Amino acid sequence: MVTINDIAQKAGVAKSTVSRYLNGGSVSQKTRDKIDKIVNETGYSPNTFAQSLKAKNTKMIGIIVPRLDSYSANEVLSSVDRTLREKEYQLLITNTDQSSEREIENIYTLAKQKVAGIILMATVVTEEHKKVISEIDVPVLLLGQQAEGLHSIGHQEFEAGYAMGRHAGSLGHKNFLYFSVFKEDIAVGQHRANGVLTALNEETDVNVDIIETSFSFTKAYELALEILPKTNATYILCATDNIAMAVLKAAHTLQLRIPDDFSLSGFGGYEVTSIVSPSITTVKYGYKELGETAVEKLFQLIKGESIEENTLIPNYLLKRESTVSNVKKVE
Structure with missing residues (x-):
């Protein structure tokens, strides 16, 4: 060489x-x-990596991800990495295991490594996050979350929830169960949930029970094993495809049939939802577009250009086998 x-x-x-x-x-x-x-x-x-370590303006971008076992995070990572390589930039990846404290530590760490910019996929955005971001001399772009005064790229979460809620309501169901996540998560726990509930509340004579669960497949599965035998819901909505897959597994364990015993849907558009039986109704998110747009907007910030505070990527509903009309069969 x-x-x-x-x-x-x-x-x-x-x-x-x-x-x-x-x-x-x-x-x-x-x-x-x-x-x-x-x-x-x-x-x-x-060696562009070695060069960037010595340069005042590096050709490295840092990205902070909440967990490495997430389909959505990995899809975004692949898109960001591919787009950066085309621009001859290096990507530094740090994982936080959904710890806000580690997110803040990693912001400082990446700034010390002189990255040109940081993409932050935060679990939640606290005042401490805002304080740290204001202290470092590195452009930071939020991905998936929003916070006042910070630039962000995200999905049309309310619209996604509303589309799914409208679909569920249109099938004639009256009793719903929604597996949501903690409300501190602005995107999923608030905007997505508000979209679902707004649409369902437009229907007449409906009942919606809300259960808070975790993004963790194992924890969602254990909770579903406890809840499913007790619910009279004929339609179960899940805040993510991961939670929907956990409910699907719990239903199989309990010898419940989907969609005969209840309809099921999720959010994300994970590939596995089209492979399992029954295939799961979901909302397809543009992870590739999200990554590409994030790189484009971050480079504008690096150049000192003005950009809009919030940019939202559209999504679309995928109707599949797991959701059916609530028409009782005549014996």
Whole structure:
């Protein structure tokens, strides 16, 4: 493999001269032409990661994710990484296991590593988050959450919830159960939930029970095992596809049949929801578009350009086998 030392020897110049050339520093045109020729002949490619560690303006972007076992987070990560590689930027990934304290620590850590910008997929956004972001001299873009005074990219959560609620109501069901998540989660626990409840409340003579659960598949499954034998709901809505899959597993464990015993739906558009039987009605989110837009907006912030505070990505309803009309069969 050709190194910077090889280039320096072939050009008859010092290693520091080649380093200045690679980093856009002051080099005479004659020397530049000579090094250009050698670089083209050898096919030398500089280590952009090593370069960025030494540069004042690095070619690294940091991203903070809440957990690594999330389909949505991994889809966004893939999109962000692919888009950054096209721009010849490196991606540094840090995981927090849904800990706000670790999110704040990682913001400081990435800033110390001189990243050009940070994408933060926060579990919740606290005043401490806002304080830290205001202290560091690095552009930060929220992904999936919103907070006053901070730039964010997210999904049309209320619209997604409303579309699913309208679909559920249109099927003639009267008793609903909604597995939601903690209200501190603005996107899912509030906006998505409000969309569902707004649509269902437009129906007549309906009853909606709300149960708070976790994003964790295991915890949602254990709770579903407890709740399903007690509910009279004929339609169960789940705040995420992960929770819907947990309810599906619990139904199988309890020998309940979907959609015969109850209809089931989720949010996210995870691939697995189209593979299981019955396939699960869900809302498909644009994770690829979210990642691409996040990179575009973050680069605008890095350049000092003005952007809108909140950008929302649209989604669409996928009607599948798990939801049916609540028409009782005549025996």
